[in-house]
Amino acid sequence: MENLQERLEGIQSPQKINFKSEGERRIAYFLDDNMIRYQYEPGVLVNTAYDKPRIWYPDFHLPEFASYIEYFGLVGKQNYDDGIKTKLSTYNRMGMDVIPVYPWTFGENWQKYIMNELDKTTQRRYNSLHSNKFWSQQKPAAYSHTGKRSCYGPGPGKRY
Secondary structure, eight states, rough: OOHHHHHHHTOOOOOOBBBBBBBHHHHHHHHHHHHOOEEEOOEEEETTTTTTTTEESSSSETTTTTOOOOETTTSSSSSHHHHHHHHHHHHHHHOOOOEOOOOGGGOOOOHHHHHHHHHHHHHHHHHHHHHHHHHHHHHHHOOOOSSOOOOOOSTTOOOO
16 A cells, blocks of 8 residues: 555646645646746745734735645644644735635636636736826826827926
């Protein structure tokens, strides 16, 4: 009978990453299939509730979306569940966009769930950017008769 480590070594993505669970492998395959770049378990500096900096390793970082995916595969155990609450509240307090995935998520259309969460994050960031004072005061781009965009701001040689 093979031990746990040997079984986990068989759970690999096309990128030859060894995952800690089947759920993580499924997420990685989905990301690969949809050409969504990710980093597996990157170190992230967080400030815990006790203001002690720690390095945590969220399962997936999606740099193009500035988001993370955490797979909580051992949900249902008291200590683990307490850790989930701590992680999610810390991520939220730090302004990190984290998509939580649980074992039961795979019973639903989990791919659509992840894509919808990424869409919400992208839309929220876009709306936040455009509510910024700079963007809200900008006029639509003006084009000259040549079809080239004219410039705003001071002329050449002038500093902002």
